[in-house]
Amino acid sequence: MNIGSLLSQSASKFPELLAIECEGRSYTYRQFNEEVNQLAHGLLQYGVKKGDKLALMMKNSDHYVFTFFAAAKIGAVAVPVNFRLTASEVHYILAQSDTAIVVCDKEFEATITEAKEETDVRLVITVGEPETEAFYAYETIKTANSKEPDVEVTEKDDVEILYTSGTTGRPKGALFDHDQIFKVGISVVINMGIRPHERILHLAPLFHSAQLNLFLISGVALAATHIIHRDFHPVKTLQAIQEHKITHLFAVPAMYNFLLQVPNASEYDLTSIKRVGYGAAPMAPELVKKSIQLFKTDQFYNLCGLTEAGPGGILLDPEGHRRHLGKGGKPIFMTETRVVNEEGEDVLPGVIGEFIVRSPMVMKEYYKKPEETRSTLKDGWLYTGDLATLDEEGYITLVDRKKDMIISGGENVYSVEVEGVLFEHPAILDAAIIGLPDEVWGEAVCAVIVPKEGAEIDEQELRNFCRQKLAGYKVPRRIFMEQELPRNASGKILKYQLRQKMRKVSSKM
Numbered sequence: 055m056n057i058g059s060l061l062s063q064s065a066s067k068f069p070e071l072l073a074i075e076c077e078g079r080s081y082t083y084r085q086f087n088e089e090v091n092q093l094a095h096g097l098l099q100y101g102v103k104k105g106d107k108l109a110l111m112m113k114n115s116d117h118y119v120f121t122f123f124a125a126a127k128i129g130a131v132a133v134p135v136n137f138r139l140t141a142s143e144v145h146y147i148l149a150q151s152d153t154a155i156v157v158c159d160k161e162f163e164a165t166i167t168e169a170k171e172e173t174d175v176r177l178v179i180t181v182g183e184p185e186t187e188a189f190y191a192y193e194t195i196k197t198a199n200s201k202e203p204d205v206e207v208t209e210k211d212d213v214e215i216l217y218t219s220g221t222t223g224r225p226k227g228a229l230f231d232h233d234q235i236f237k238v239g240i241s242v243v244i245n246m247g248i249r250p251h252e253r254i255l256h257l258a259p260l261f262h263s264a265q266l267n268l269f270l271i272s273g274v275a276l277a278a279t280h281i282i283h284r285d286f287h288p289v290k291t292l293q294a295i296q297e298h299k300i301t302h303l304f305a306v307p308a309m310y311n312f313l314l315q316v317p318n319a320s321e322y323d324l325t326s327i328k329r330v331g332y333g334a335a336p337m338a339p340e341l342v343k344k345s346i347q348l349f350k351t352d353q354f355y356n357l358c359g360l361t362e363a364g365p366g367g368i369l370l371d372p373e374g375h376r377r378h379l380g381k382g383g384k385p386i387f388m389t390e391t392r393v394v395n396e397e398g399e400d401v402l403p404g405v406i407g408e409f410i411v412r413s414p415m416v417m418k419e420y421y422k423k424p425e426e427t428r429s430t431l432k433d434g435w436l437y438t439g440d441l442a443t444l445d446e447e448g449y450i451t452l453v454d455r456k457k458d459m460i461i462s463g464g465e466n467v468y469s470v471e472v473e474g475v476l477f478e479h480p481a482i483l484d485a486a487i488i489g490l491p492d493e494v495w496g497e498a499v500c501a502v503i504v505p506k507e508g509a510e511i512d513e514q515e516l517r518n519f520c521r522q523k524l525a526g527y528k529v530p531r532r533i534f535m536e537q538e539l540p541r542n543a544s545g546k547i548l549k550y551q552l553r554q555k556m557r558k559v560s561s562k563m
Contacts, residue, residue, distance in 0.1 A: 056207040056232040057271060058127030060239075061087055064277040071251070073274075075298070076116040076282040083277060086120075088200035094124040095203060096195040097155070100177055104129030104205060107151050107215065109175075111135040111144065111158040111166060113284045114260050117181045117192060119270065121157045122260075126232070129207040130155070133215045133227075134261030136542070137162055144169035151215050151227055151421060157181070163189065209233035215421050216263050218361050227421035228362045237415050238364035239272035241387040245369050246329055246355055248302065252278040253326070255300045257286050257309060258545075263365045264333055264357060269304055278302075288312045292322040299326040303349075304357075306545030307337035310345045311484065315506075324349050333357035333365075335545040336452070336470050338477035339380040346375075358382040358452060360438055362430065364415040367391065367438075368450050380474065381451040382442070389413040392435070393444045401444070406453060406466070409442035410435045441468065458549055460489030460497050465527045467499050469549075472530070475523045476501060479516065481509035484539050486547045490532065490556055501530035502552055504538055511535070534559060 064073075065087035073086040081089065102108065108130045112118045125132045133151045135144060137159070144165055148156070154174050158166050160182035167186055170178065178189045213232045217225040242248065254273045258265040273280055281298050283290065286309055294300065305313075310332060313319060327349050332342075333356065346352055353372050359365035368391060370383030385391045392400055393407040401407040416436045419427045430437055441459060442452045453468035460467040469487035476485040484504035492498035505511050513533045520529045534556055540548040 055209050055236055056126065056211070057213055057235060058090075058123055058207060060236075060271065060275040061090060061123050061127075062202060064274060068277045071277055072279045073277075074116050074119060074280050074282060076114075077284060079116055081116065089116075089120045089196075090123045090127065091200045091202060092196040092198065093120055093192075094127045095197040095199040095201075097124060097130070098128055098203065098205075099197065100190075100195060102128065102130055102155055102177070104207070105212070106130045106155060107133050107153040108155040108157065109133040109135050109148060109151070109153040110261065111137055111156060111162050112181065112260075113137055113159055114256055114282050115159075115181070115284055116282065117157075118260050119280070119282070122266070122270075123274075126213055127203050127207065128205045129211050131212045131215060133217075134266065135217070136259070136261055138542075139165075141165045141168035145171070145173065146224065147217055147227075148173045148175055151217075155179070157192070160184065207232065209236065212418075214267075216361050216417075226423055226426055228417040229419050229421045230364065230417055234364060234415050234417070235267055235271060237388060237413075238267045238366060239275055241366060241389070241415065242268045242357075243272050243276065244387045245371070246331065248272060248276060248278075248329070250276045250278070252276065252301045252328075253298055254278050254280050254302045255291070255294055255298070256280060256282045257291060257303075257305050258334070262334065263361045264304060264359070267364060268331075268357070269302070286312075288316050288319075292316060292319060292324070295327060296323045301326055301328045302331075303327055303329070304331040304333070306334045307332055307341060308335070308484070308541060308545045310337070311341060314341075314344050314348060315483070319348055327351055327353075329353050329355060331355045331357050333359065335541075335547070336473070338474045340474070340477045342375070342379060352376065356383055358450075359386075360411075360436075360440075362417045362436055362438075363389075363411050363413065364417070366413055366415045367409075367411055370449075374449065378447075378449050381445075381449045383450065384448055385411075388415065391450060393442050393450065398432075403444050403446050406441050406443050406468075408456070409438045409440040409450065409452060411438060412436065458488075460487070460499055462489065462492070462497050462499050462527055463495045467528050472499065472501070472520070472524060472528055475520055476503070476516075478523075479511075479519055481505055481511050483507075483509075486539055486549060486552055487530070488549050488553050488556065490553065490560060492531070495531070498531040499528060500532040500534065500556060502534045502536055502539060502556065504536055532560070
């Protein structure tokens with residue numbers, strides 16, 4: 055079993071079923087498979103061989119999906135790249151991953167031209183008509199041969215290098231084989247009860263492991279219909295759910311926040327939705343409650359995982375939402391989890407420790423980073439760097455990243471708890487808690503706030519609001535107002551950037 059064969063099987067069983075619709079272009083499963091095979095043969099003719107690293111710097115599209123599956127069918131290793139990165143950041147990934155082939159959207163040609171210098175890149179393919187002389191047009195690479203490529207690809211062959219979101223520095227490439235990613239797909243199908251012929255809306259970037267591995271690959275295996283949006287737009291999202299009768303939706307918390315700001319959101323017919331997933335970043339309970347009201351369903355799933363696990367980790371199902379809203383959940387299928395102290399010993403319920411994971415879906419290694427691999431994978435366990443607690447029923451709650459925990463006056467402050475309270479305030483659109491150096495307290499708890507449009511926030515009133523729900527040492531001592539918060543493509547707030555910026559702001563006060 056390999057990832058490419060999942061498409062071949064669905065095309066054989068359901069050739070005339072609608073597989074993909076993207077920007078007015080639609081394909082049955084037969085056409086989908088033929089497009090992939092034509093591209094796969096073209097790549098082989100241009101010297102792409104098994105084991106070559108193929109980077110995709112593209113927005114969500116049918117071409118992205120075709121390229122990924124073509125690479126899988128010929129044994130190339132896909133390297134999804136965040137299209138928001140600068141040329142120097144892309145250069146690091148291309149060089150570190152040993153990328154030989156790049157497929158990019160035309161709008162990213164200039165970035166790739168600069169980024170590929172002094173790397174192993176030998177072939178660049180542009181979706182559209184390339185403006186760079188040495189680049190090849192996607193359509194000219196394709197051949198007329200739509201038969202299955204004659205390349206033996208086994209389940210133990212590498213299939214992906216997924217770069218971590220890099221919230222604390224240079225990203226690391228998590229390496230996976232076909233078997234690991236196949237099991238990732240199985241796990242989400244079982245845990246969320248996904249059935250054949252779902253209608254899945256793809257909003258989050260396909261270079262994000264959740265959208266790619268959890269929902270595209272599993273959806274292809276189940277012959278789902280995939281509605282692909284190139285960019286996220288709140289109104290177009292609601293329109294698509296109504297028009298295409300979407301049954302399954304996954305989005306990052308920031309997207310749900312934007313959907314809730316659409317003035318007439320409640321007027322759209324969203325009743326086709328059977329399951330709603332969220333993840334990649336913490337989602338405040340108040341935001342979850344409002345989203346449940348919007349979609350008029352309680353079938354919400356908190357997917358609390360990490361790239362290095364495929365993504366995998368823990369899940370809070372609808373029953374968990376009813377009884378334990380705000381918690382991360384319990385281990386997903388084929389996964390073991392623990393919360394441990396610095397000595398690697400299990401902590402008692404209610405005690406904060408490090409969240410660790412063991413499963414057959416955990417990455418093989420950080421590509422070409424043996425020291426980082428050894429410090430993360432220990433005795434078969436993946437040490438996540440996330441701080442968590444475990445309750446008497448076995449539910450795990452993530453409280454912070456180790457590096458984001460604030461120690462103020464000798465007390466530990468966990469940002470997720472304070473952020474959850476801030477999101478209950480009616481005037482706050484977005485919020486982040488960070489720690490800044492303080493002569494008296496060591497670190498001061500600081501809130502960075504994005505007010506809702508037209509709203510005014512009184513700092514003292516906000517502190518009083520927090521004091522009703524938090525111990526005094528957790529209440530923000532400093533409050534900064536911003537128009538938006540810096541986030542990566544996974545929706546995670548880049549707190550190291552906030553800390554740098556707010557230190558400069560504080561020094562001028």
